Amino acid sequence: MLHRYAFSNFQSFRERTAVSWLLDGRVPAAVWSGQATTAARVSTVMAVIGPNASGKTALLKPILFLDWFMRHSFGTDPSAPLPLRPHAAAQNEPTEFEVEADFDGRLWRYTLRCTPQRVLHEALYVKHERMRYVFVREWNESSQSYDVKQQDFGLAPAEARKVRPNASLIATAAQYGVPLAQRLVNSHISTNIHQFGRVVNDTDQLVRAATHFATEESQRQQLVRLLAAWDLGLSDLQVREMEAVLPDGKTEKFWLPFGIHRAAEGVSFELPFALESSGTQGAFVLLGRLLPVLAAGGLAVIDEFENDLHPHMLEPILDLFANPVTNPHRAQLLFTCHAMEVLNILHKSQVMLVEKDENNESSAWRLDSVDGIRSDDNFYAKYMAGAFGAVPQL
Structure with missing residues (x-):
């Protein structure tokens, strides 16, 4: 310590x-x-x-x-x-x-x-x-x-x-x-600070956090429990591997988070995390930095x-x-x-x-x-x- x-x-x-x-x-x-x-x-x-x-x-x-x-x-x-x-x-x-x-x-x-x-x-x-x-x-x-x-x-x-x-x-x-x-x-040490100040929460930070939770299932489950308990409207959160085609024709794989929501009469729907509220995105990125430190x-x-x-x-x-x-x-x-x-x-x-x-x-x-x-x-x-x-x- x-x-x-x-x-x-x-x-x-x-x-x-x-x-x-x-x-x-x-x-x-x-x-x-x-x-x-x-x-x-x-x-x-x-x-x-x-x-x-x-x-x-x-x-x-x-x-x-x-x-x-x-x-x-x-x-x-x-x-x-x-x-x-x-x-x-x-x-x-x-x-x-x-x-x-x-x-x-x-x-x-x-x-x-x-x-x-x-x-x-x-x-x-x-x-x-x-x-x-x-x-x-x-x-x-x-x-x-x-x-x-x-x-x-x-x-x-x-x-x-x-x-x-x-x-x-x-x-x-x-x-x-x-x-x-x-x-x-x-x-x-986990941080959101670089040499010039605070790292802004953007798509890159969502991908970074999703990449971590893709290989840490117990922490992903803990993440879901916390976000659901904080009344962010989520019942689950999934991370999925996606593929993008680069300008040179090569492909690149990356992970993205998706929020699972439960609506009336048992209906559920999902949203890419880029469409979630800034508060939900911020909590996801923050926990992507805190949970690894708490675990290790x-x-x-x-x-x-x-x-x-x-x-x-x-x-x-x-x-x-x-x-x-x-x-x-x-x-x-x-x-x-x-x-x-x-x-x-x-x-x-x-x-x-x-x-x-x-x-x-x-x-x-x-x-x-x-x-x-x-x-x-x-x-x-x-x-x-x-x-x-x-x-x-x-």
């Missing part, structure tokens, strides 16, 4: 910003959380709230960048810059990241300092009695090369020194068959979680991460949201507030860090009145 992450000089965030999922003994046992393998108590959901253009999506992107860097950076073009953007007022300063999570029954910490041109520092630590380094990689300006030290990591020293400036030591070691690195790159464990990172959904649907979807029956592997959900009703659902420790100042610098803080806030406060009413900040200045 993810315990916390922190970063600085990334997009609209210039100062160090931390997002912590850890819960202390003052948080009621009823709050949605899981017991990590390291015995820490960790939240399973985290909402991010704030005005438009405040930096909400930017708060999510560091964990996605780290996921890409640690798992996939080995395959990038050797001459390509790292896909990150420092704050506009600190273009010549490095960007820093730090993340802590439990894995293999222990707490791990990963740190990275880099510019778009190169990695300056990369390190992995694991906690025994205290934190101990697994590897530390430092850019040596005088020799124009990397100094690397390892403890029980397993990458040949000659190969470690040759890791490209735009690639992770972990991603590279996985290619060389290092067992720990190969386990680390098998982490699972991992993290779902969703921008504009409630997009096209009625606010009353927030709680039953979030409940999927609260219930050990639907979340047996302690999967977690990190999401942005404009539906302030979420403040009446989550605990104050499960809400991050974001705002941007007149210098175009974003800042973020957890709701339970606000002085004087009580667990029995009406968070919705107080937020709408501006008591917590992070509201539009109109």
